[in-house]
Amino acid sequence: MTYGRGRTYKKVEIIGISQAGIEDAIQQAVTKAQESLEKLSWFEVQNVRGHIGDDGKINEYQVVLKVAFELK
Numbered sequence: 597m598t599y600g601r602g603r604t605y606k607k608v609e610i611i612g613i614s615q616a617g618i619e620d621a622i623q624q625a626v627t628k629a630q631e632s633l634e635k636l637s638w639f640e641v642q643n644v645r646g647h648i649g650d651d652g653k654i655n656e657y658q659v660v661l662k663v664a665f666e667l668k
Contacts, residue, residue, distance in 0.1 A: 610663060611625065621658065633663070635666040
C-alpha cells in the first residue's frame, strides 16, 4: 500500500507583549519565534491579558499563543 506524503507539526507556546495593542503583541511574538524556528505555519491565541497602570489605563497587552512549525 502506498501512502501520500504527509506533514507533521509541533506546537510551542509563546507570549507576546506590547504596549501598542493585541495585534502588535501577536506580531511581536511571531516575529521573534521566526528568528529561531523554521517553517512556521500558523498560530492560535490561547489567552489575552494585560496590565493596568495606576491611572486606570491599559499600559501593556500580553497574548499567550501557540505557534506551529513543520518538522523536518
